[in-house]
Amino acid sequence: MVEVKKVEVDSDFSKKSSTGMEPKIAVLLAYLFSWLGGLIILLIEKENRFVKWNALQALILGIVEVACIFVISFILGLIPYIGWFFFSWLGWVLAGVAWIFAIIAIVMGFQGKTFRIPGVSSLADKYFKM
Numbered sequence: 300m301v302e303v304k305k306v307e308v309d310s311d312f313s314k315k316s317s318t319g320m321e322p323k324i325a326v327l328l329a330y331l332f333s334w335l336g337g338l339i340i341l342l343i344e345k346e347n348r349f350v351k352w353n354a355l356q357a358l359i360l361g362i363v364e365v366a367c368i369f370v371i372s373f374i375l376g377l378i379p380y381i382g383w384f385f386f387s388w389l390g391w392v393l394a395g396v397a398w399i400f401a402i403i404a405i406v407m408g409f410q411g412k413t414f415r416i417p418g419v420s421s422l423a424d425k426y427f428k429m
Contacts, residue, residue: 355426
């Protein structure tokens with residue numbers, strides 16, 4: 300049997316962000332500009348835990364995305380024959396999956412809910428300190 304857990308609105312969603320933006324706009328910018336947006340929002344946000352956690356998750360997701368493109372497509376793509384055929388497109392596909400996760404996180408962020416990206420959210424939890 301599959302257990303469905305109801306996702307509730309985060310308590311910090313209604314609080315003002317120290318960036319001067321609405322929390323949902325700060326979350327949008329963090330995910331939209333990948334690792335750079337996540338880093339900037341993470342560094343300038345001081346109070347709102349909802350925004351900080353999503354910015355950290357966006358930063359980690361952006362780093363994973365860049366690593367997929369660079370390592371898999373470009374480095375492994377240099378392997379003769381196998382790399383050209385298999386790895387040259389695989390990194391771009393995985394980066395596309397990362398963008399789909401980012402879009403889902405943006406949509407849920409606009410609703411005040413936190414989307415926990417598998418693997419990335421556990422890293423965000425590990426390094427999230429306030």
